[in-house]
Amino acid sequence: MTSAGGRPGGAAPRSVDVARLAGVSQKTVSRVLNGERYVSDEVRRRVLDAAGELGYRLNSAARALASGRTRSIGVVTLGTALYGPASLLIGVERAARDAGYALRVVNTLEGDPGGVVGAVESLLEQGVDGIVVSEPIDEGAVSLSVDVPVLVLGAPVTFGGTRTVATGVGAELLARTATEHLLDLGHTTVHHLAGPERWFAARDRTEGWRSALTARDRERPAVLVGDWSAASGYEAGRTLAADGDVTAVFAANDDMAIGVIRALTEAGRRVPDDVSVVGFDDIPVAAYVTPPLTTVRQPFDAVAREGLRLLVRAIEKPDAEPAPANDPPVELVVRASTAPPPSR
């Protein structure tokens, strides 16, 4: 049993069917459903009633074909459950929906060369009005003629499109803040466990760390590189534990920081008494691991929202000049994994 009315054969009702029932023209139905002006309240009501009775739903394919717009935004994101990318995706979805756009999602598998290009290609074919590229990795020169606005989250604007906007996630500043926190505690220098080199997100953090040390004229120890996982943090932690000079570590994300702490602890080096560790992201468990992790909080929701605002603006007002991005707030969360260095 199909819901009320409908067409014979169980086919979905069309706007003509609604028009017929309401005793108006099909165009008028279209007007009402699109909230256009110049429709009398009386007619509007009749149309709405008829639509409700028939269980009518707009056919978005037809609408897209006729109007040339889909009211949808495509997202290219990493296929990982990492807290950062996942949080950004959620923020983007929410902001898109608030702006009246649906979301189409394509993941790129890491290690798949040309992954972003292929993903963008497939979104273009789906006919999105705009594209969000979330935390891409550096795949070399991306050349692609994209005719819709593109928002790049967390990477420099190196995208082939004509209308590209970008929002840094403020990672560099956050990383600098994290490093300075350790320096302020009295540590002579800070060791750094970075994310994979091809990630812009990793580079930003490394850059922030570097600039903090440089500004105070401190020695810069060799950078260790992990893959964001706690397992890789653990590996790096064993190396760090073997070096008696290490008193402070800045890890590029919380998962790695947790791995580092584990390795340090197993090696008999106490955190924070012997070694201080700072993470990055403020994942939900950060406050509950042992010891509770000092970290910097990424304002994912704010970044996603701000970025989408710019993107929607570029979609709907193609001629307006690109609005400046508002910088997201920086927040250092001091907990118990950092302390002054041990007195010698």
Add this chain to the structure above:
Amino acid sequence: MTSAGGRPGGAAPRSVDVARLAGVSQKTVSRVLNGERYVSDEVRRRVLDAAGELGYRLNSAARALASGRTRSIGVVTLGTALYGPASLLIGVERAARDAGYALRVVNTLEGDPGGVVGAVESLLEQGVDGIVVSEPIDEGAVSLSVDVPVLVLGAPVTFGGTRTVATGVGAELLARTATEHLLDLGHTTVHHLAGPERWFAARDRTEGWRSALTARDRERPAVLVGDWSAASGYEAGRTLAADGDVTAVFAANDDMAIGVIRALTEAGRRVPDDVSVVGFDDIPVAAYVTPPLTTVRQPFDAVAREGLRLLVRAIEKPDAEPAPANDPPVELVVRASTAPPPSR
């Protein structure tokens, strides 16, 4: 500068344009692009060349309108960065793409009554060929006439649709296994920290715990309830720490388990010497917290893949009888947060 060829005015090329350039009919272009048979290699090559030259892309809106199918699947998921839902989403995306379907995603905000219904409604309007509802919460009777196949991940089939398939995530069995592990270690009984009552995922785990205790005729302590967060685990942990009889705890996810361990530790109760704790999910950091967490691993990828197989089958072979779901594997990961109870 638009890429090669194109139409005057920078409009995107259409299949007729490709046809003209290749010297064939428009229908032949359609045949080639859809991989239909009965096209000579010669013609196929000419068409492909022409399409490449023009930078042609299929217009999916037109295709959807003409064929009545979008080759896209809609996903309703929670707007949280929780490891479980995020992992399922990734698995679903990958499986959908492998099957040639694009993904449209709608989040439901928790606490939003009727959230799932609204989300499904919006996907229907977008014209998806099938719908995945991932880990829904119980919103009471969901009545909705859905005319496409629906896959419900991690909840009983209570969906209004005519063609609904479901895949449990095997949570009940996993929970039972986790509980039995503690019993096997010699614990008299096991306390349980559950997820929010309205989540089917939480109920399944509680049910598994209950059945393990019942089967061995053990006392069933009152269930504590958290909200999946480490913070709520910490709260519950304080309560548990106050009860000297508690020697074993099964938490419904790893985050809460981590919170419990923190509270226990702060209260001076050692894990696992005084109290054993088992989590659920095997999140990536589980192996690196202190102590490394014993937990059960959810096979998210397998579940998503299997569910999607069923869904695609229901989409493409509407008349075939629903295939039985293959059960996902069960995996208990024993680490260092569990041990025999303290001898009295």
Add this chain to the structure above:
DNA sequence: GTGAAAGCGCTAACAA
């Protein structure tokens, strides 16, 4: 305020 007609770019059915 409202309506009629003409497409949007493709696939479906049928011919050739």
Add this chain to the structure above:
DNA sequence: TTGTTAGCGCTTTCAC
């Protein structure tokens, strides 16, 4: 193996 003819259900344009 290839081509022809009709739509799919909307929005657009222009008339009333």
